[in-house]
Amino acid sequence: NLEEQVEAIETRLDGPTHPCRGRQAYVTLATNDTYGLGCLVLGESLRRVGTTKELVVMVTRHVSDAMRHSLEKTFDHVKLFDLLDSNDAGNLALLQRPELGVTLTKIHCWTLTEYRRAVFLDADTMVVRNCDELFDQYQEFSAAPDVGWPDCFNSGVFVYKPSLATYRSILAFAVKNGSFDGGDQGLLNMYFSDWARGSIKKHLPFIYNMVASIVYTYQPAFRLNADQVKIIHFLGPVKPWHWQYDIQGRCLMSDTGSLGDAGDLLTLWWNILISRAMPNIEAGVTGLAGE
Ligand code: UDP
Ligand code: MN
Numbered sequence: 001n002l003e004e005q006v007e008a009i010e011t012r013l014d015g016p017t018h019p020c021r022g023r024q025a026y027v028t029l030a031t032n033d034t035y036g037l038g039c040l041v042l043g044e045s046l047r048r049v050g051t052t053k054e055l056v057v058m059v060t061r062h063v064s065d066a067m068r069h070s071l072e073k074t075f076d077h078v079k080l081f082d083l084l085d086s087n088d089a090g091n092l093a094l095l096q097r098p099e100l101g102v103t104l105t106k107i108h109c110w111t112l113t114e115y116r117r118a119v120f121l122d123a124d125t126m127v128v129r130n131c132d133e134l135f136d137q138y139q140e141f142s143a144a145p146d147v148g149w150p151d152c153f154n155s156g157v158f159v160y161k162p163s164l165a166t167y168r169s170i171l172a173f174a175v176k177n178g179s180f181d182g183g184d185q186g187l188l189n190m191y192f193s194d195w196a197r198g199s200i201k202k203h204l205p206f207i208y209n210m211v212a213s214i215v216y217t218y219q220p221a222f223r224l225n226a227d228q229v230k231i232i233h234f235l236g237p238v239k240p241w242h243w244q245y246d247i248q249g250r251c252l253m254s255d256t257g258s259l260g261d262a263g264d265l266l267t268l269w270w271n272i273l274i275s276r277a278m279p280n281i282e283a284g285v286t287g288l289a290g291e
Helices: 002-014 033-048 065-074 089-094 098-111 164-177 184-191 219-225 261-280
Strands: 023-030 054-059 077-080 115-121 125-127 142-145 153-160 231-233
Touching: 023 033, 023 098, 033 054, 033 065, 033 125, 033 261, 054 065, 054 098, 054 115, 065 077, 065 261, 098 115, 098 153, 098 164, 098 184, 125 261, 153 184, 153 231, 164 184, 219 261
Parallel strands: 023 054, 023 115, 054 077
Antiparallel strands: 115 153, 125 231, 142 153
């Protein structure tokens, strides 16, 4: 069928050796300094595993200048987005729906059309092994199952194709239909609604969006696959930056015994923050952990 033929052509164009292969980037988002801290660790985690892709962070004006300058040391591009200043008619309509604020900022990732293919990563993710193959092996829209409801994908990690047409189409869809959970995950699951029953090629393996809590909810599976895992997602209300860390002792201050292996992942996040991100953080950042 036509869709499969188009996909085959796209795959060839995006192939690692094709001369027309365009730019590719990992993209993340921060709307404040606290999430900016997450982006710093995510970006450094990608550098640490030797990615060859460009790193882009989308920020809004609530992110301090100091944090933007800090981000510039890790990311190739720090891009400012501001829904309120936009002349885009779709955006104006969306201002009527303030509950979709942060959600819609994430959707801006489709406007990065200088990239042929991109991978969006939440600011609360951490890359522990090189996963650059995502760009060659997956197409829009690929994501991993959500642990709460596996027929929904989790929108913290996804492979997509920047396109203004898609961007406008998602915005128009959002204005009309909203989001069943009020966030980007609900909206994107409604928009890419054939994901659960569509092509399995668009289901990312769980190793690309391993929710940290799985470490204790299904520990044998985690143990079996631990050395395959590539991207950790600290999903949920308690983020790594909410923990207290002993810089001298290089360990978490709270008792992480009950966390088991999840404690090791948290410690790794903090080690990347202290040893790789901290040296880049400029004075004046407002979102430092504990504040
Ligand atoms: N985000 C942000 N500011 C906020 C909330 C969210 O920049 O106040 C961005 C950030 O990139 C974050 C993503 O939106 O990782 C999704 O939110 P979160 O990770 O907190 O949701 P969860 O994965 O826990 O459902
Ligand atoms: Mn997240």
